[in-house]
Amino acid sequence: MTQKLLLKSALPAALTALLADHAVFAPTGEAERHAFTCLSSAEASETADAVNLDGLTTISPKEILFPRSETLYGIGLENGEISTPEPTGPTVIFGVRPCDVRSIANLDCSFLEKGFVDTAYVQRRENLTIIALACKELQSPACFCDSMGGGPASAEGADIMLTETADGKAFLVSFLTAKGEAIEKLWETASVLTEPNSADTAPPPPVCTLKVDKPQDLPAKLMAAFDDPAWERLSESCLGCGTCSYICPTCYCFDIDTEISGGKAEQLRCWDCCMFSDYSRMAGGHDPRPTKKERLRNRFLHKLAYFDERHGRTLCVGCGRCIAKCPSGVDIAHVIEWGGTL
């Protein structure tokens, strides 16, 4: 595998080259507005102002593959004509952190595996090229990806890996897959890549300060503790809001809703959250998870036990967003640590 050098000064040209035949998503904005947005050609050519590669975005990039709301199909009320949305074309996500890249493998498990392939998801996934960006510094004191099998410089799942050089002026670029090599050709044609010299090295990746001791048999331990009174304690400050699920890169629950307007009925797939009171309510009104204790237990068992049992992966990549953003101090790392003591 050869490494090339992408100077930061060449970034506008590199993004503009991608925009010729891709939709390009990159982190823009600051603070709570820091999110992956679809770049316009003007934004791409003025990268220095628009694209913000510092830190972890508030909302994860999962909505590029799994939108907050998407139309599955529509039916004309007069003519009964069925319409399906236009398929998305080639797409690039630029500057994704290693934890968020690993989370896409989790989404793949949910939408592509176990005998069911989701039509809308697979179409977007096959068209997607992931350009990952290694963490040069720790993004937040809540980061714990290296306790969850990943790492600040992990290239797992990436098509292209960018690593910032020690002097901060360029990225070392590794093209890891066929999709990545296609971009390499594009960038070679646009003359945005140069050959690295011996001085262009990456500093050692940072080490997460939050260390979580995750035992091998965590799923079994947690499932055996289903009736443990500790769940009451773990959930007591929880507000039952959807912050954790909606900012999480791996949560994938959805509901189907119908919207009727403009002479058309549309079936929509919309994000949903297992902490909400209507999530597990059944016809007739019975709710097997009537309080936040049962809901929170389900959320963590799904992440740390059920998903692992079904797909062999933990449904948490250690990005730390939920720990940092939870308004009431609920902490998945505490749950993992407590599981280890059982």
Next chain:
Amino acid sequence: MTNEQKQTLMRERAAALMKDGAVSYVIGWRETRFPGKTAIFFVRDEKDADMLVWDEYTIPLTAKYLTENRWPDKKIGIFARGCDSKAINRLISDNQVERENLYIIGLPCEGKKDDRCLSCTQRDPLIYDELLWEPENATGTSETDLQRARFFRAEEVESLPTDARFAHWEDVYARCIRCYACRNVCPVCTCRECYVDMHRTGFQGKHHDAAENRVFGVTRAFHVGDRCIECGECERVCPMGLPILGQTQKIIKTIEGLAGTYEAGMDPEADSFLGKFDLDDKDTFM
């Protein structure tokens, strides 16, 4: 008195209440992993009391957690600052909790490291069974003493031209992710079942877009508007950092313009402004 001394008093008092069996639990605050962030904590036995904290970051409101146990077997102990006490007054007035079910330990507050505390009008508790320490200043904070105007958030928006105001709210609703943290933390948002959770009624779609977000934002603001105690918890919990306190501040400011001085939660007997009516009203507009 230092925060450490106050914290010691709280721990001792909570431990004593648990030891006496006077209350089933005491609602207070604990540390989290991060300096500068605390969380609500329930003291369930004597030993737990040592986890209680009191510092400039004990910001979350304790009162909302009372609504999780509306018919307790035993009294619930609760630490209450001025804001918590306003919330408790509203909960009592709205028939959400009964006064005799509470044992309120009043904590005169020195103001926390939160922007919203700069416009606090009531640092000292209004309703309590005991005060744990003496207030350092007179009860309440007069308008002129405020470090920031009481309706600062509403005034930020009022200062904009009409088009910019519209753009401001459209931006807020476009960025809302409808996690409902603002609703869940609000001490006056107490419906047993929120209209947004009423499945398939069509009141609130699941669709995540600015239009559905606007329905929720405006409905929430008007539903709690005249009962809002101005604590700002809705803004603290918002993961998107949306300036939503401006909505209810505007409603209260408007009420003040129509009917004179008004502040929700000052009196457990007081009706909410829009919740009271008089059979002798002339209804000339009908």
